[in-house]
Amino acid sequence: MSTTPDRDEVTGIQTTGHDWDGITELDQPLPRWWLIIFYLTIIGSVLFWVWYPSWPVWMDGEWTFTRGLAGKTARDDVAAEMAQRAAAREADLARLEKADLGTIRRDPELLRLALANGASAFGDNCAPCHGSGAEGGPGFPNLNDDDWLWGGRLSDIEQTITHGIRWEADPETRLGAMPAHLRDGLLGRADVADVVQFVLSLSGRARDAEAAARGALVFEASCAACHGLDAKGQTFVGAPNLSDDIWLYGGREEDIFESVANGRAGVMPAWGGRLDAATIKSLTLYVHGLGGGVEEEPAAAGE
Amino acid sequence: MARGSAQAGGMPRRGSPAPPQPNPPKLYAPRRKIHPKRVNGTFRRIKWAVMVVTLGIYYVTPWLRWDRGPGAPDQAVLLDLPHRRFYFFFIEIWPQEVYYLTGLLILAALALFLATALFGRVWCGYSCPQTVWTDLFIYVERLVQGDRNKRIRLDRAPWTLEKIWKRGLTYAIWLLISVATGGAWVFYFADAPTLARALVDGAAPPAAYISVAAFTFTTFTLGGFLREQVCTYMCPWPRIQGAMFDADTFLVSYRADRGEPRGPHKKGEPWEGRGDCIDCGACVAACPAGIDIRDGPQLECIQCALCIDACDQIMDRVGRPRRLIAYETLSMPAARESGERPRVRLIRPRTVLYSVLILIVSGLMAYGLLTRSDLDLNVLHDRNPLFVRLSDGSIRNGYTLKVLNKAHHLRRFEVAIAGLSEARLKSPELGDAAVLRFEVAPDSVRAVRLFVSLPRQTIRARQDEDGELPITIELRDVASAAVYREATAFHAPGASGR
Structure with missing residues (x-):
């Protein structure tokens, strides 16, 4: 160069x-005007310093900054916006709090609020056990399907969420557990093996037809009280339908043996004291809308 | 480093060594004021016509009406930002169709390239807003203050009462034009008659006033004061031109072979042994960029062709043929010199390529616009869970249907799965009737949740090794019986899975 x-x-x-x-x-x-614009930008930057918060200053033993003549910072704007949103949310929650489940469900706008609120509350509170897609896992029910241990009507779901399952701190909690038939000596090992074959036979999977026939008698005596004579389960005691394709603890022979021998008693916390009524309603509608929700019976729907 | 390579390369250096300088070169310079002289002629008339047409389009377009039926705006051209719609006569574009806008920009760029390859900076010279508004402002200036010489005198004169009122009146008219320019701009973004009333009543949104103010300011300063500075210093286009011109591009040029040697000419003197240029300076006086076209092609030249008219007027007066300054290609002087016939090559690989590209892009856009459906169906498959096993062993998949009803009337649809009568459909908001029906409001989007359950046998018969089977969701417009399909996948546990 x-x-x-x-x-x-x-x-x-x-x-x-x-x-x-x-x-x-x-x-x-x-060009001179170019230079002039350059000087104008310098003047502009000074105006910015004066108008907006800009310089760090040491004042009263701590670092702070010049406040600026505008009298507010971008943080204030964010805080104001957040407060505004929180207030709007409060109002929405108050509306949900006042309305009953049926009303919310019939009002598209309320339902939209409830479902959005429910989805976020589900992610915060329920997803750790039930999964982020409510798909569940061994011991944790899939909430998308049409199989309900304690009933899939809105009222059932609300009751379950509010009071939990086998949650001793709540007097209204849902009770009823699968006893440990073998461990507690309620059934002998052979009976357990037979009843397992019988349960397998309900879905056409029995290995040993004779054992299944013997197991039918054991079932009638020991299991039908909760699971029903037809083994289709009873929601008031939370006894699962054993004839369908859905297995909370696994449907293989060894899984069923484990359930019969050592019992099952999963726990769901009561959310009544922890979440407000509006959130519980939102969660109820959200879970009900996942695809498996059951309609109220006509008599109950009029409530 | 560079010095070493320059020496090693032994590049010949242009120019002579600098003489010792008493003063360092100036770092900045004031703008040299330009007072273009009025000319008459072919190109001036073309420019007036282009100005009337382009300004007419700009100011009138927002006021054109176009009936789209109830519930839709009746403005022919409208950029409805709050509702995310762009209306252009019979065309209505939704945000997801912004590629039409991209296509339009590509078309504009290609058209610019083609025009530039053929005729140089015709865009700059005739139709660029900067040129058109500057031309208009110069016209106002001339109307109030007189032509070139009077304006120069007025510019040099002290601030007398005459100068104050003449300048004041000029600025006032400029300001009016600027306000009208900014005002017309905002009418493209809202219903023009309503907004016009609101602007006058002071009830228009702040954004409208801010836009009008910003456009007023830029029109006033760019058109009134910065003028050619915008073209020379701010606009990137002059820099790109070089790649667009070639030896066959028609450019406004001074025919040096005919004009030189130039010099003053008195009436009655012979024309032999001299050029036709009488060095009168008419071309320079007329130039809005303040350059001398006789110096050859220059960055500053916007090729407005006013120097052609200026020179033609002089040539007529001295009795020489017109077009001493004319549109000609770079190859023409050389051709004349060697005695060949100057050739006009409008069809060249470059221009053919641009034309073909323009045809392709406009063809694609026309096809897209003509076959544009007034309904868009998007199907989103649930990601989590991918599928749900039901009590009876069937598998359920969840979908969200996004139905974009681009028509301006309410439409009712029935959902079905093509070719799978055993599919059970259910929707939390629509229930689980045999036929799911829903409506979509005019000109809006509706999202509908849809659960599709298929029995195990169907899945086994159709699924691939990953457990997936293709299904097609069908929407039938109840009124018109038109069917819209969207192919998607149905997930199930793999054949090898449980």
Whole structure:
């Protein structure tokens, strides 16, 4: 790069003296208005310093900043916006609190609020056990399907969420557990094995038809009280339907043996004291709307 | 480093060594005021016509009406930002169709390239808003203050009462034009008659006033004061031109072979042994960029062709043929010199390529617009869970249907799964009737949750090794019986799975 400025012979204008493989550059002056705009931006930046919070200052033993003549910071704007949203949310929750489940369900706007609120509350509170898609897992029911241990009507779901399952701190909690038939000596090992074959036979999977036939008698004596004579379960005691394709603790022979021998008693906390009524209603509608919700019987629907 | 390579390369240096300088070069310079002289002629008339047409389009368009039926705006061209709609006569574009806008921009760019390859900076010279408004402002200036010489005199004169009122009147008219420019701009974004009333009543939204103010300010300063500075210093286009011109591009050029040697000419003197240019300076006086076209092609030249008219007037007066300054290609002087016939090559690989691209893009856009459906069906499959096993062993998948009803009337639809009568459909908001029906409000989007259950045998018969089977969701418009389909996947546990 040459540093000797030349004069360009065509234009007669001085070059910058820079030479890139024979290409040189005319040293043209900048337009004055450009310079003026540059100075205006400098003035503008000073105005910004004065108008908005800008400089850090040491004051009263701590670092703070100049407040600016605008009298507010971007943080104030955020805080105001958040407060505004919180207030709007409060109002929404109050509306949900006042309405009953049926009313909310019939009002598209309330339902939209409830479902949005329910989805977020589900993610915060329920997803750790039931999964983020409510798909459940071994011991934790899938809430999307049409199989309900304690009933899938809105009122059932609300009751379950409010008072929990086998949650001793709540007097109204849902009770009823699968006893440990073998461990507690209620049934002998052979009976347990037979009844397992019988349960398998309900879905056409019995290995040993004779054992299944013997197991039918055991079932009638020991299991039908809760699971029903047809083994279709009873929601008032939370006894699952054993004839369907859905197995909370697994449907293989060894899973069923484990359930019969050592019992099952999963626990769900009561959310009544922890979540407000509006959130519980929202969760109820959200879970009911996941695809498996059962309609209220006509008599109950009029409540 | 560069010095070393320059020496090693032994590049010949242009120019002579700089003489010792008493003063360092100036770092900045004030704008040299330009007072273009009025000209008459072909190109001036074309420019007046282009100005009337382009300004007419700009100011009148928002006031054109176009009936789209009830519930839709009746403004022919409207960018409805709050409702995310763009209306252009019979075309209505939703945000997800912004590619039409992209196509329009691509078309505009290609058209610009083609025009530039053929005729140089015709866009700059005739139809660029900066040129048109500057031309209009110069016209106002001339109307109030007189032509070039009077304006120069007025500019040099002290601030007398005459200068104050003449300048004041000029600025006032400029300001009126600027306000009208800014005002017309906002009418493209809202119903023009309503907004016009609101603007006058002071009831328009702040954004409208801010836009009008911003446009007024830029029109006033760019058109009134910065003028050619915008083209020379701010606009990137002049820099790109170089890649668009070639030896066959028609550019406004001074025919040096005919004009030189130039010099003053007195009436009656012979024309032999000299050029036709009488060095009168008419071309320079007319130039809105303040350059001398006789210096050859220049960055500053917007090719407005006013120098052609200016020179033609002089040539007529001295009795020489017109078009000493004319549209001609870079190859023409050389051709004349060697005695060949200057050739006009409008069809060149470059122009053919641009034309073909324009045809392709406009063809694609026309096809897209003509086959545009007034309904869009998007199907989103639930990701979590992918599928749900039901008590009876059947598998259920969840979908969200997004139905975009682009028509301006309410429509009722029935949902079905194509070719799978055993599919059970259910929707939390629609119930689980045999036929799911729902309506979508005019000009809006509705999301509908849909659960599809298929029995195990159907799945086994159709699924692939990943457990997936293709299904097609069908929407039937109850009124018109038109059917809209969207293919999607149904997930189930794999054949190898439990």
